[in-house]
Amino acid sequence: MRFPGRRKHRHYFPVEKKDPVTNKIKVDGKLKHPYVVGMDQTIVDIEAHVSRELLEEFDLKIGLSQLVTSELAEKLYDVISEQGLIIDQHAGGTIGNTMHNYSVLADDRSVLYGVMSENIKVGNYAYRYLCNTSSKVDLQHLQPVDGPIGRAFTLITEDGERTFAIDSGVMNRLTPDFIDEDLIKNASAFVVSAYFTRCSGEDTLDKAAMQAIEYANKHQVPVVLTLGTRFMIEEKPQWWRDFIRDHVQVLAMNEEEAEALLGTSDPLLAAEQALELADLVLCTAGPQGLYMAGYTDEEHKRKTQYPLLPGSIPEFNQYEFSRPILKENCREPLKIFSHIAPYMGGPDEIKNTNGAGDGALAAVLHDITANVFHKLNVPESSKHGIPAMSYSSLAQICKYANRVSFEVLSQSSPRLSKGLPDREDSLESAYWH
Numbered sequence: 453m454r455f456p457g458r459r460k461h462r463h464y465f466p467v468e469k470k471d472p473v474t475n476k477i478k479v480d481g482k483l484k485h486p487y488v489v490g491m492d493q494t495i496v497d498i499e500a501h502v503s504r505e506l507l508e509e510f511d512l513k514i515g516l517s518q519l520v521t522s523e524l525a526e527k528l529y530d531v532i533s534e535q536g537l538i539i540d541q542h543a544g545g546t547i548g549n550t551m552h553n554y555s556v557l558a559d560d561r562s563v564l565y566g567v568m569s570e571n572i573k574v575g576n577y578a579y580r581y582l583c584n585t586s587s588k589v590d591l592q593h594l595q596p597v598d599g600p601i602g603r604a605f606t607l608i609t610e611d612g613e614r615t616f617a618i619d620s621g622v623m624n625r626l627t628p629d630f631i632d633e634d635l636i637k638n639a640s641a642f643v644v645s646a647y648f649t650r651c652s653g654e655d656t657l658d659k660a661a662m663q664a665i666e667y668a669n670k671h672q673v674p675v676v677l678t679l680g681t682r683f684m685i686e687e688k689p690q691w692w693r694d695f696i697r698d699h700v701q702v703l704a705m706n707e708e709e710a711e712a713l714l715g716t717s718d719p720l721l722a723a724e725q726a727l728e729l730a731d732l733v734l735c736t737a738g739p740q741g742l743y744m745a746g747y748t749d750e751e752h753k754r755k756t757q758y759p760l761l762p763g764s765i766p767e768f769n770q771y772e773f774s775r776p777i778l779k780e781n782c783r784e785p786l787k788i789f790s791h792i793a794p795y796m797g798g799p800d801e802i803k804n805t806n807g808a809g810d811g812a813l814a815a816v817l818h819d820i821t822a823n824v825f826h827k828l829n830v831p832e833s834s835k836h837g838i839p840a841m842s843y844s845s846l847a848q849i850c851k852y853a854n855r856v857s858f859e860v861l862s863q864s865s866p867r868l869s870k871g872l873p874d875r876e877d878s879l880e881s882a883y884w885h
C-alpha cells in the first residue's frame with residue numbers, strides 16, 4: 453500500500469519501514485493488505501467528437517447517460533466510424549474506472565464484480581477491457597456470460613459536454629448467487645454506482661448488488677455509492693434518499709446529481725443535507741472544485757489552520773482538520789466540511805473531463821483503505837484511539853481527491869496510466885503538508 457497523497461509522513465507510514473520504536477509491526481514481518489470490492493457493468497468507452505445535430509438525429513439527450521437499443525447503437529457506430537469521429541476506445545464503467553484508479557494510486561489490490569464474455573477474441577471489446585485494466589485489479593470474480601459486454605458511446609460536443617449512449621449487451625447479468633459473503637465481509641469498502649438499478653427483462657445485476665449490499669451492511673463494511681447520472685436520480689429522488697439512508701455510508705455525486713437528489717443547486721448545502729442520509733459525502737462541482745462533508749466527535753474536532761471560508765454555511769471549513777467518523781460512533785456528532793478549488797486552477801488544457809469524478813472517489817477510497825491497512829498492521833498506534841473512517845483529515849482528503857481529478861483531466865482517458873508523480877514540478881510544496 454502506497455501512502456495516500458504526498459506529504460510528510462508523521463504517523464508511522466508507510467508501515468513497511470521496520471523501525472522497532474515507531475513501527476510496532478508484527479514480528480513475522482508479513483503485512484496484512486486490505487482490499488476494496490467494487491461492482492460494475494463491464495463497459496468499453498467509445499469516444500467520439502460529434503456535433504449537437506448528430507445527437508438530435510439519434511434522439512440523445514445532451515449531458516446524460518442513457519440506454520439505447522443495439523440497432524441504434526449499430527447505426528451510431530457506422531456513422532461515427534464512417535465519418536472518422538472516433539478518437540479512442542478504452543475500458544470504462546464508472547466503478548471499473550474507480551477500481552482501476554484506486555489500484556494504480558494505492559499500488560494495491562481491488563476486486564471487481566461484474567461479467568465477462570466467456571468467448572474472448574483478440575481485439576474485441578472484452579479483450580480491450582481486460583488489456584486496459586490494472587493488473588492489481590482482481591478480475592477473478594467476473595462472472596462468465598454468453599454475449600458481449602457493454603459499450604458506452606462517449607459523445608463529446610464542441611462545448612466539452614459528454615453524452616453517453618449505452619448499448620448494454622449482457623453487462624447486467626451478474627447473478628446474486630455469485631456474490632461471496634466472505635469476500636465482502638473482509639473488504640475495507642463495497643463500492644457501487646446507481647447504474648445498478650438500470651435493469652430490465654432477464655437482467656439480474658440489481659439483485660446481485662442488493663445481495664452484496666446486504667452482506668456489507670450485515671458485516672459493517674462501508675457501502676460507497678456514486679450517483680452516476682442526474683437523469684436516473686431525477687426519476688425517483690425519494691426512493692434514492694430512502695435507499696441511501698438505509699444502506700449507504702459514503703455518498704459521491706456531482707453538483708447536478710446532488711440537485712436531483714436534494715433539490716438544491718448549492719453543493720455545500722447539498723453536502724450538508726446529504727449528511728442526514730450518509731456519514732461521509734463527496735460532492736464534486738466541476739470548475740468550482742469539490743466539497744466534502746462528514747461527522748466528527750466534539751472531543752476529536754480539530755480547528756483548521758487555513759483561512760475560514762464564507763458560504764451558505766458561514767466559516768464552514770472551521771473543523772476541516774478533523775478526521776471523519778461514522779455518525780453512530782460519535783458521542784456528540786459534529787458536522788464538518790471542507791472545500792478545495794481546482795488544483796492550480798485546472799490544467800492548461802483539459803484533455804477530457806471523462807472520469808474526473810471517478811478519480812476523486814478513488815482517492816477517497818485510498819485514504820479509507822490506508823486507514824484499515826494501518827490499523828491492521830499497527831493496531832496500537834495512537835492514530836487508532838479515534839474510531840475514524842479515514843487515515844487523513846477531511847481537508848487532506850479533499851486535496852488528494854482534487855489532485856487526482858487534475859491528473860485525469862490532463863490525460864485523455866478516465867483511467868490513470870500511472871500513479872501521481874513523486875515530485876511535483878510546478879507545485880508549491882506547501883500543498884501537501
Ligand SMILES: Nc1ncnc2c1ncn2[C@@H]1O[C@H](COP(=O)(O)OP(=O)(O)O)[C@@H](O)[C@H]1O
Pocket residue numbers: 705706707736737738739740741742793794795797798799802805806807808809810812854857858861
Ligand atoms: N473545468 C474544470 N476546470 C478545473 N477543474 C475541473 C474542471 N472540471 C472538473 N474539474 C475538477 O475535477 C473534479 C471532478 O469533476 P466533475 O466534473 O465535478 O466530476 P464528474 O466527472 O463526476 O461530473 C472537480 O471537483 C474539479 O476538481
Ligand SMILES: Nc1nc2c(ncn2[C@@H]2O[C@H](COP(=O)(O)O)[C@@H](O)[C@H]2O)c(=O)[nH]1
Pocket residue numbers: 492493494495496497517518543544545546547549604616618645647680805806807808809810866
Ligand atoms: N457502469 C456504468 N458506467 C457508465 C454508464 N454511463 C457512463 N458510464 C461511465 O462513466 C464514466 C465517466 O464517469 P464520470 O465520473 O466522468 O461521469 C465513463 O467511463 C463511462 O463508461 C452506465 O450506464 N453504467
